[in-house]
Structures are given as C-alpha cells and as structure tokens.
Amino acid sequence: MGVLFEARGLIKRYGHVEALGGADFTLNEGEVVALIGDNGAGKSTLVKCMSGVESPDEGELLLRGTPITMASPSDARKHGIETVYQDLALAPELGPAENTYIGRELLKPGLMGKLGVLDKKTMRAKAAEAFTSMGTDVKDLDAPVSALSGGQKQSVAICRAVMWASGIVFMDEPTAALGVRQTRNVLKLIRRVAETGVSVVLISHNMTEVLEVADRIEVLRLGKRVARYDAADSNVEQLVGAMTGALDTGDIK
Amino acid sequence: MTATVTPARRVRSKLFGATAFYLLGVIVAMAIVFSIIRPDAFPTFANSRNILTDVSILLVIAVGTTYVMVAAGFDLSVGSVLVFAGVMGAKVMAATGGEGWTTVVIGLVVALISGVVWGVFNGVCITVFKVPALITTLGSMGAALGIARLITNGNDIRTVPLSMIKFSVAEFLGLPWIVWIAAVVAVVGGVVLHVTRFGRRTYVIGSNDEAARRGGVNVNAHLIKLYALSGLCAGFAGFLSLVRFSTTTITGHSTDALQVITGVVLGGTSLFGGIGTVAGTVVGMFVSAVLNNGLIVIDVEPFWQEVAIGFILIVAVYIDQRRRRRRSRA
Numbered sequence: 089m090g091v092l093f094e095a096r097g098l099i100k101r102y103g104h105v106e107a108l109g110g111a112d113f114t115l116n117e118g119e120v121v122a123l124i125g126d127n128g129a130g131k132s133t134l135v136k137c138m139s140g141v142e143s144p145d146e147g148e149l150l151l152r153g154t155p156i157t158m159a160s161p162s163d164a165r166k167h168g169i170e171t172v173y174q175d176l177a178l179a180p181e182l183g184p185a186e187n188t189y190i191g192r193e194l195l196k197p198g199l200m201g202k203l204g205v206l207d208k209k210t211m212r213a214k215a216a217e218a219f220t221s222m223g224t225d226v227k228d229l230d231a232p233v234s235a236l237s238g239g240q241k242q243s244v245a246i247c248r249a250v251m252w253a254s255g256i257v258f259m260d261e262p263t264a265a266l267g268v269r270q271t272r273n274v275l276k277l278i279r280r281v282a283e284t285g286v287s288v289v290l291i292s293h294n295m296t297e298v299l300e301v302a303d304r305i306e307v308l309r310l311g312k313r314v315a316r317y318d319a320a321d322s323n324v325e326q327l328v329g330a331m332t333g334a335l336d337t338g339d340i341k
Numbered sequence: 342m343t344a345t346v347t348p349a350r351r352v353r354s355k356l357f358g359a360t361a362f363y364l365l366g367v368i369v370a371m372a373i374v375f376s377i378i379r380p381d382a383f384p385t386f387a388n389s390r391n392i393l394t395d396v397s398i399l400l401v402i403a404v405g406t407t408y409v410m411v412a413a414g415f416d417l418s419v420g421s422v423l424v425f426a427g428v429m430g431a432k433v434m435a436a437t438g439g440e441g442w443t444t445v446v447i448g449l450v451v452a453l454i455s456g457v458v459w460g461v462f463n464g465v466c467i468t469v470f471k472v473p474a475l476i477t478t479l480g481s482m483g484a485a486l487g488i489a490r491l492i493t494n495g496n497d498i499r500t501v502p503l504s505m506i507k508f509s510v511a512e513f514l515g516l517p518w519i520v521w522i523a524a525v526v527a528v529v530g531g532v533v534l535h536v537t538r539f540g541r542r543t544y545v546i547g548s549n550d551e552a553a554r555r556g557g558v559n560v561n562a563h564l565i566k567l568y569a570l571s572g573l574c575a576g577f578a579g580f581l582s583l584v585r586f587s588t589t590t591i592t593g594h595s596t597d598a599l600q601v602i603t604g605v606v607l608g609g610t611s612l613f614g615g616i617g618t619v620a621g622t623v624v625g626m627f628v629s630a631v632l633n634n635g636l637i638v639i640d641v642e643p644f645w646q647e648v649a650i651g652f653i654l655i656v657a658v659y660i661d662q663r664r665r666r667r668r669s670r671a
C-alpha cells in the first residue's frame with residue numbers, strides 16, 4: 089500500500105490564531121484514516137488546506153510523491169479529491185439532486201448544450217440512482233434541502249462527495265447529526281468506498297466509531313500531529329489520552 | 342419529510358412561487374373594483390393597452406433585477422443608468438446625424454454599452470473591492486444621474502431620428518412594438534434563468550455562495566456578469582424610453598429602482614436570494630401598473646400610488662422575512 093497523499097509542516101494562521109502549527113498528515117491508498125482531536129485542534133482547517141478551500145501559509149502537499157498546489161476546490165477535484173464539509177456547503181433553496189451537481193451541471197447534448205441548457209432529467213436520474221445505491225433515505229427529490237432533516241442533509245452532502253470522488257474523500261464529522269441506523273449506513277458506505285480503492289479521511293469525535301471503521305488513526309492537538317496508531321492495536325483510552333495530551337506518545341515516525 | 346406535492350401545485354409554484362400566485366388574485370380583484378367604479382374607462386382595450394405600455398419599460402429593467410436579486414444581490418442604480426444610457430444614446434445619435442435606421446442602431450448599441458459599463462463597474466466594486474451592493478449601487482445611482490446631467494446641462498435632449506419616432510407609434514397586433522419587445526425580453530430572461538447553467542448557478546450563488554465557491558463556480562465572475570446584465574437591461578430600457586417619448590426623461594426615473602424592486606419582491610423573489618422567477622416578477626410588476634393606472638382612471642391623486650407602493654414593498658418584505666424564518670427553523 090503506497091503513500092497516496094501527504095501533508096508536511098502545514099502552517100495556517102487566522103490573524104493571531106495559529107490554527108495549524110506545522111501539521112503533518114499521511115494517507116495511504118485505499119485506506120480509511122480517522123483524524124481525531126479536541127474541539128479547535130485544527131481538524132477542519134487541516135481538511136480545508138488539503139482540499140483547496142484554504143491555502144496554507146507554509147508547508148507542502150504531495151500527491152503520489154509529487155508536490156501539488158491547490159488554489160481552489162476545483163483544483164482539488166481535478167486530483168480526484170472530494171470533501172464533505174462540516175457546514176455541508178449545500179444550497180438550502182435547491183433540491184438534493186441539484187445540490188449534487190453544483191458546479192458540475194450536465195448539459196444537454198448538441199446545440200442545446202452549446203447554448204448552456206441543463207440536462208435536468210439525466211442529473212435527476214443519476215442523483216436518484218446514487219442516493220438509492222448508497223442507501224440514503226432522501227425520497228423527495230423536489231423538496232428544497234432546507235426542508236430535509238439534519239441527517240438527510242448530511243446524507244446529501246456525503247452522497248455528493250462519494251459520487252464524484254476518484255482518489256480521496258475527506259469527511260468532516262459526517263455522522264454528527266445522524267441517528268443510529270443512518271450512522272451505521274455511513275460507516276458501511278465508508279468501507280465500501282475504501283474497497284473501490286478510494287481513500288477516506290474521517291473526522292469524528294466518536295471513538296468507538298473511529299476504532300470500528302478506520303484502518304489507521306492520526307491525532308491532532310493544538311495544530312500539530314501528535315500521534316498515529318493502527319486501529320487494530322489501539323483503544324479508546326489511548327486515543328483520548330493522545331487527544332488531550334494526558335498521554336504523550338512518541339509514536340510519530 | 343414534507344407532505345406530498347401534487348404535480349399541479351408543483352408546476353404552479355415552479356412558475357410563480359406561492360406568493361405571486363395569490364398576487365394574480367389581487368390584480369384581478371383590483372381590476373374588478375376599478376371596473377365597477379369606472380366601467381366606461383377602466384375595462385377598455387385602449388386602457389389595457391396603456392397599462393401594457395406603461396409596464397413595458399420597467400419590466401425590462403425588472404428582468405435584470407430579478408437575476409441580481411436571485412443571486413442575493415441588489416441594484417439601486419437602474420433608474421439612473423436608464424437615464425445615462427438614454428442620454429448617451431441620444432447624444433451619439435444627434436452627433437451621427439441622419440434620420441435613418443443606421444443612426445438608430447448606433448444609438449441602441451451605445452445605450453446598451455453605457456448600461457453594461459455601469460453594471461460592470463457595480464459588479465467589480467461589489468465583488469473585488471467588497472463594497473456592499475447597497476452602497477455601491479446607491480453611489481452609482483447618484484453618479485450616473487450626475488454625469489447624465491453634466492453631459493446635457495440638465496436639459497433633456499429632444500432630437501431623435503425620424504425613423505425612431507415612426508417606430509414609436511408603429512403597432513403589431515394592436516399593441517406598440519415596445520410592448521412586444523418587453524414581452525420577448527421577459528420570456529427569454531425567464532427561460533434562460535430556468536433552463537440554463539447560467540441560471541442555475543445564479544440560484545446557487547444566491548442560496549449559498551460558499552457552496553457555489555466550493556463547487557468550483559467562479560462566484561465573483563458570475564456576479565459581475567449579473568450586474569452587467571442588470572446594467573444591460575437598464576440601458577435597453579433607456580433606449581426604449583427614448584423610443585417611447587422621443588426625448589430623454591432625466592428627471593422621471595428617481596423611483597424606478599424602488600418600483601422595480603417592489604415588483605420583483607412582490608413577485609416572490611427573496612431578498613436573501615436563491616428564490617425567484619421572472620414569471621413572478623411579471624405578475625409583481627403588473628400590481629403597481631394596474632394600481633397606478635386604476636388610481637388615475639378613477640381620478641385619485643397619483644401621489645397615492647407612491648404611498649401605496651411604498652407600503653406594499655414593506656409588506657412584501659415582511660412576508661419574505663417570515664417565510665425565511667419559518668424555513669430556517671424547519
């Protein structure tokens with residue numbers, strides 16, 4: 089299993105706040121990595137830096153060993169990187185299918201397409217197909233996303249990312265608003281995605297969930313990576329200890 | 342999940358949005374009342390034609406405003422841009438000389454360009470320099486009118502080519518050409534907003550600009566295009582106004598933006614963006630047009646119309662706010 093994606097020494101400052109203070113991150117091909125850390129540890133910021141939303145002040149990103157720069161989320165997408173943002177980034181007034189195609193709208197073939205006419209039917213059908221195959225319970229494709237429950241909204245954002253990803257999916261707390269059954273579905277989906285060869289980075293505060301689904305775990309504290317574990321030989325106490333700093337592990341290679 | 346929606350209701354709400362649908366009822370009710378008071382003067386073909394002609398020019402502006410407001414933008418400058426474009430068009434036509442169509446076409450092109458220039462200026466200030474849309478367009482509202490006055494020393498230009506005067510009285514199927522032109526603008530504007538990628542992205546940006554940005558949409562470029570479109574519509578309206586009155590109307594457009602925004606919001610476009618249709622806007626614009634016309638026909642002081650429109654705007658925004666709040670709670 090080769091290294092797919094790597095972040096080295098990322099620094100990101102917001103004014104006087106140093107959200108990332110030289111953070112590292114490693115992701116191998118086809119694996120599920122959990123990124124954990126306390127509130128404010130810098131997890132979301134790290135994901136934003138690795139998905140083109142924010143550009144780090146310092147540090148480098150390597151994809152399959154080659155340094156890359158990502159000036160925008162579209163750059164990240166060109167590398168096959170998709171993200172489920174913590175704030176979901178959905179357009180509340182639009183429907184689930186329409187949200188799935190933001191920025192990637194399909195056009196009708198031929199002259200109509202040249203004039204910029206949308207192929208609404210195909211987009212709808214493909215989105216419906218994706219929702220069904222991923223086992224989400226979004227039934228009404230015409231209701232605006234604002235009318236969906238928190239969990240359904242999250243499902244839409246997850247489906248969108250998984251549908252388009254070809255290399256990496258970042259998921260920033262994808263199960264935060266989900267019930268037990270939906271959480272199970274998402275965890276299953278994460279494993280299924282990983283089996284197709286796409287690597288998944290999961291941010292979560294739920295340690296049992298993390299230990300269950302992840303191959304590896306990377307711990308972030310105060311904007312730095314402080315520990316890495318194989319899920320198979322770690323436990324909840326260890327993870328919590330590393331997150332809070334009660335336990336200082338020298339596990340970093 | 343919400344209750345099931347019948348297909349008929351879906352089509353209806355897609356076309357107008359619920360508010361605008363009830364507004365159709367309001368228009369009908371007003372028409373009935375005015376017809377009862379003045380059966381000889383209100384429900385006549387000539388009067389209907391007046392209403393249509395009156396609404397045409399503002400409707401052309403309103404189409405551009407709908408796009409801007411669906412994207413959660415705001416454009417107060419349209420009335421002044423209309424005047425500016427009309428003045429530029431008239432000036433250039435006078436300088437070109439001649440009474441023929443070539444001169445008219447040159448005037449049209451100049452008016453359109455003048456509108457687009459103001460629109461791009463607004464768009465750049467708002468997106469690149471991050472000056473709030475309200476302030477930017479308030480500023481260009483003053484500036485555009487000021488420049489128009491400087492160019493003309495404050496006096497209307499009353500010379501237009503003969504072919505333009507002829508065109509202003511020409512009719513097609515009993516209606517002046519500008520009515521048909523406005524109808525075409527509305528239909529094209531409505532279709533483009535509804536079926537194209539450009540239209541879809543306009544909704545996305547208005548609904549959640551960050552979602553658009555993360556989806557890879559160049560939000561700033563799109564917004565600049567929208568303000569340019571609004572300027573284009575205002576410029577075109579300026580030219581149509583020249584056609585209709587055969588003179589610039591420098592002092593006559595200070596409340597255009599207010600009237601247009603009222604019509605657009607009444608028609609169901611949300612001040613917060615993401616929602617709105619051109620069909621709704623058409624209905625919204627007819628509310629003030631019918632009210633205006635009816636009050637004149639029944640001999641009420643026309644100032645009452647301004648009073649009414651002012652309050653209607655407040656009510657429309659109140660309804661919009663409430664709808665918004667209810668949704669965010671859901």
Ligand SMILES: Nc1ncnc2c1ncn2[C@@H]1O[C@H](COP(=O)(O)OP(=O)(O)OP(=O)(O)O)[C@@H](O)[C@H]1O
Nearest residue numbers: 102105106107125126127128129130131132133134
């Ligand atoms: N846009 C911003 N402007 C200013 N400060 C920010 C911004 N985004 C993040 N920060 C700060 O950076 C730090 C890290 O934030 P981040 O959102 O990455 O944490 P997190 O690990 O995702 O936390 P949580 O578990 O609560 O989601 C915090 O101190 C936060 O206040």
Ligand SMILES: [Mg+2]
Nearest residue numbers: 131132174260
């Ligand atoms: Mg976070």
